[in-house]
Amino acid sequence: MKKVLIAGATGAMGQKAVDLVNSLEGFEITAALAPHLTRENMTEYHLASSVHPYQSLSEIEDRVADIWIDFTLPNAVYSNVKFAIEHEMKPIVGTTGLTDEQQAELVTLSKEKHLGGLIAANFGMSAVLLMKFAQEAAKYFPDVEIIEMHHGDKKDAPSGTALSTAKLIDQVRPVHETNPTETESLSGARGGDYHGIKIHAVRLPGYIAHEQVLFGGDGEALTIRQDSFDRQSFMNGVKVALEKIDDLSELVIGLENIL
Ligand SMILES: NC(=O)C1=CN([C@@H]2O[C@H](COP(=O)(O)OP(=O)(O)OC[C@H]3O[C@@H](n4cnc5c(N)ncnc54)[C@H](OP(=O)(O)O)[C@@H]3O)[C@@H](O)[C@H]2O)C=CC1
Ligand SMILES: O=C(O)C1=N[C@H](C(=O)O)C[C@H](O)C1
Secondary structure: EEEEEEOOOOOOOHHHHHHHHHHOOEEEEEEEEEEHHHHHHHHHHHHOOOOOOOOOOOOOOOOOOOOOEOOHHHHHHHHHHHHHHHHOOEEOOOOOOOOOHHHHHHHHHHOOOOEEEEEOOOOOOHHHHHHHHHHHHHHOOEEEEEEEEEEOOOOOOOOOHHHHHHHHHHHOOOOOOOOOOOOOOOOOOOOOOOOOOOEEEEEOOOOOEEEEEEEEEEEEEEEEEEEEOHHHHHHHHHHHHHHHHHOOEEEEOHHHHHO
C-alpha cells in the first residue's frame, strides 16, 4: 500500500485528489495538509479518521507518506515541494507559480535524493495536446497570441498552462518582429508579454479552465482551443502520475513526458 499526503486537501483540486486516491486500490491517504484542516472538520473533506491532519509543514512527521500530491497556492508550492523531496516523499505537483529557477533547483535536489516526481502545469489531456499542437503550429505561424480564461477565484495570472504554452512556442518559433509603432492608451490592453508572445487572462464566474492559442498569417488564421469543463478531467493525469511515479528517477516537468 502506497501512502499519500495531499497538500491543499480542502481546496477545489485537493478535494478531487482526495476522492481519486480514496477510490484507488494500492494507495491510501495517510496525511493531509491545509491551514484550516483539523481533526474535527476533516471528515467533511472525505478524509478518514486515520489520516494525520497538518496545518503547517513544521508539524509533518517523518515517514508519514511516500507520495506528496500538491494542489495548494503559488506562494506555498516551492517550500512544500522542497520539504517533500528532503523528506523522501515523491512529489506530484499541480500547483502553478514555480519559477524556472525554482523548478531547476527542485530537479537538482530530486537527482541528489534519487527521487522521482512530476510537476505538471496541467493534468488535462486536452491542454497537453493543445500545447503540443501549438508548438508545432508556431514553426509555421510565428505571429501568435494566447487567451486563457478561468474561474473568478483563480489567484495567479497568467495561468501556468498559458505560460508553459508560451515557453514551448518560444523554443521553436522563428525570430519574430513586433510592431515598433504600437502604443497602449489603456495600460495592459495588449496583455502580458512573454518574449514577445502576448498573453491575455480572463477571469469570470461560470468558467473553469480554458485556453485559446491564436495564430495569424497572410490572409489566414489558425485557432487552437481547449476547454476543461469539470475539474474531474484533471484527475486522469494525476492517476497516470500515481501509477508511473515509481518508474521515475528524478523530478520530471510536464505530463507529456510520462505519457
Ligand atoms: N495542474 C493542473 O492540472 C491544475 C492545477 N491547478 C492549480 O492548483 C492550485 C490549487 O487550485 P485550487 O484547488 O483551485 O485552489 P483552492 O484555493 O481551491 O485550494 C488551495 C488549497 O491550498 C490550501 N493552502 C493554502 N495555503 C497553503 C499552504 N501554505 N500550505 C498548504 N496548503 C495551503 C488551501 O487551504 P485553505 O482553504 O485552508 O486556505 C486550499 O486547501 C492552483 O495553483 C491552480 O492553478 C488547478 C487546476 C488544475
Ligand atoms: O487554477 C486553475 O483552475 C487551473 N490552474 C492551472 C493553470 O494555472 O494553468 C491549470 C488549469 O488551467 C486550471
